[in-house]
Amino acid sequence: MPQQFDTRLPPFDRLSDAEQQRLSQSLDIVYFRAGETVINAGSDCQQLYIIIKGNIEEHSDSNSNIPHHDEPHTYAHYANDDLFDVSAQLKGISEHSFTAREDTLCYSLPRQWFVDSYQANPQFAAYFDTNLTTRQALLEEAQQQQNLAEFILTKIDDDNIQPCLLVPATASLLSVTKQMQQQNIDAAFVAMPNRTQEEIPNSATTPHHEQTLRAVNPQYGIVTRTDLLHAIMLDGHDNHTSVATIATAPVISIEKGDYLFNAMLAMTRHKVKRVLVFQQQGEHQQVVGMLDLTQVLSLFSTHSHVLTLRIARAQTIDELALAANSQQTLVETLFNNGIRTLFVMELIATVNEQIIEKAFQLIVPTHLQPHFCFMVMGSEGRGEQILKTDQDNALIIANDTALSFNNNSDNSNTTEHDPHHTSWSQCHAIMQQLTHTLQQLGYPLCPGKVMVNNPHWVQSQHDWLKRIDQLCEQGDPQSLMELAILADSHAVAGQKSLLTPLLERIHQHLSEHEVLLTTFTRPALQFSVPLTLFGNLKASKQGLNIKQGGIFPIVHGVRALALEHHISATNTFTRLQALANQRVLEQSTADNLSEALKLFIKLRLQQQLSQAHDGLHHHIDISQLARVERDLLRHSLHVVKKFKEWLGYRYQIRD
Known part of the structure; x- marks a missing residue:
């Protein structure tokens, strides 16, 4: 078999080793000059071709032996890596002709090899099924296997190493507790330089490969918050007791640059949740950080839970912006790890909703939030947005809200002392600020101005219902496209139930006319x-x-x-x-x-x-x-x- 042929490409990646060996013995290379006929319509096709370089045209001609093919017609062009004529391998006869439109180089496979593989290997056969769902599933399965291999080969580096607290053996329990509290960590490593390998029970039985990784490190111990609590409350140790007295030793360690998968194996094998990471410098080891089991597992699950937690805890727009800015990194990580598109979409839709709802809560006065319904539309309303796109949003105001909708008057004389009243100008200012904030968070302005800073998209529930009736009554393309925008509305903040009557009205009109x-x-x-x-x-x-x-x-x-x-x-x-x-x-x-x-x-x-x-x-x-x-x-x-x-x-x- 020519060395250039890559059996990792679908559908040949579905073949067993034995089938790939037979493929290598059957594959050949053929050359066709521009204008040369490769396959005649109606002929007995005995080869499957895979294009290396060139262009092949599939067409009918007036000499075709197939009924109803009197008029010449071109059906498709095939280029690099494309296969043809698959249907002829199964039917035994080519319905169309195939002609080289430029000098073309192809692999050729005997029909008998293809038929045997098709009949013997269901996964290989499924690739040629006309059902798109089946073919896409096979491709995704192959990608998931590839991404699992990539995870296994990920190395320990500065991107995934956590900082750690390293204390001397003579440090008191009180000082270690204070340092852990200040750094907001739940464990500390204890330097115990006088401890030797001989002091470790059963050290001779340590597997050779683990000694190479220095999995058991006698120079350090570890103490956790739980250890400190038990030492003082249960065991009666004094605050000034040295931490070495209660430290668990030896610790499990691993070298920077080793595989992350090996760190997980070491934790599993030794039944520990943390490993020390060191860097070898000559004969000495320098501690550079640590890994814990939760972190290693979260590296595989893309830290999405960390992002949503940061959004929930945000108290300012700046804090929210820091969380929102990491969203694209999350998308890239999910995508590069082969996570299914639908899952990515659902996760990002949830994250987007949390970001927008949090922005609403930070910008809109608390007493107004129950009277407003902030809704998103377009791909965001459908939950199909992955990367941030233009803002598409609107606001519904409860009918009983004391708000003037007259743009020329804010009724300031009668309501300026009412803390629960908001004038139109005040509402507009709030919506302007919310639009600007969303822009800060990475959601670009909508060129069509479908945003809450546009009064057209801020109305009472009563006026929204009237607007829907008007759009349906007008029935022109522009009105119905506005209706289509509203039909994909999704409430994300405020009194979400205000949206339901609007959607019901849209359904009613369109189902009846x-x-x-x-x-x-x-x-x-x-x-x-x-x-x-x-x-x-x-x-x-x-x-x-x-x-x-x-x-x-x-x-x-x-x-x-x-x-x-x-x-x-x-x-x-x-x-x-x-x-x-x-x-x-x-x-x-x-x-x-x-x-x-x-x-x-x-x-x-x-x-x-x-x-x-x-x-x-x-x-x-x-x-x-x-x-x-x-x-x-x-x-x-x-x-x-x-x-x-x-x-x-x-x-x-x-x-």
Whole structure:
């Protein structure tokens, strides 16, 4: 087998060692000149090809032996790492012709090898299943295995070492307790330089590899808060007793630069929660810090719990900003550790909600908070935001709130001494400050001004209901897009129940008026799917616009269906499952749309984090995608195309 062929790429990573050995014996390299026919339609195809370099066109021709193929038609183009003709391997005959459009180099695999592997290995066969969900699951499983290996190979360095308290053996219990309290730590290491290896019981039985790691270190002991409490309260030790008297020795230690996984193994093997980290300098060891079991485990779980705790404890905007600024790091860690996109989305949605709610609590006067409902909309309202996007928010004010809605008057003469009254100008000032604060926390201003500093998006509950009625009565595209924004509202702070009647009113209007629903759904069909007439990926110089061509048609189409069928959820994935449960969509259709949307969001996030397309957040540079990602993207866009055709038929939308 040529050395360049990488069996780690799906679907060949699903093969057993024996199957990969047979692959190495079967693989060959072939060369086709530009214009040369590789496969004729109707022929008995005996080879599966994998392109190394070049371009192959799949098309019909007038000489085809297949019925209904009289007119020439191009179906797809294949480039580096693409496979063709898979269907012919199973059917025994090629339905289309394949021609080299430039000089092309390919691997070739005998059909018999492919058929044998397909029949013998269900995981290998599943990759070629037309079900998008199955293929995506196999890819994610492979990524999780890879990320587990990366975790095992993570080394102990300054990024994960914790500082530690090191005290002399002669230090008193009182002084050690004070130092631990001042540094807010629950353990201290005790230097015991006179202790030798011979003093350690059973030291000769220590496994050789652990001695190499210096897992058992006789030069140090450890004392915890619990040890100090027991020493004084239960054992009757005096405050001035030396700490060496109660220290547990020896400690378990590990060298800086060793694998983090070895630290976890040492803790497990010795049944301890902390290890000392040292750095070897000649013949001497220098203590550089410590690791504890909770920290090691949290390094694998991305510290998300630490972030939410910091948000909850924030007492000022500056403290909240410090927590909010670490959010992208959390996203990058989750993404790089192979955590599933849906989980990342749910976690970040929760974190965003906590940040915004905390900002609301810090900015809005306490006596007003029960009279306000602060709601977010757009991707944030659906819980589908990963990286921070433009602000999309609004405010509902309870009908009984003593607030003037006349922008020209704040009724200051009659209410200036009422601490529970807030004039319109005061409310506007508060909302201006809240918008500015959210901007400080990393949420950019909305270019369309869909924010609470815009009076259009701050109204009483009564006026909001009137506004919804007006939008439905007008029924023009602009009014219905505003309605679509409101339909994805999610209450995050204040009196959240104020939002419920608004959503119920929207559902009522759209479920009862078919013409209105048709106009509402039409934007889902507005943008073309970025596929060429040949079924290949289509991209401009800026890249493939994944929001217009993939994300928006699914999100808006599913939103229309959810409103028609009284589904209260705002999250697209939840809506899809509810539509499947109500038999509006086939379960397989809902699953494929869900997987397609997850892939679009994942690919967009992947390029945003790499800054490969800085400034073009919704464009995908398809040249940066691996072959399997291009294949899944192409498949997913075909799912979107089919869904749009179904929507057009269902709502009788004609262009």
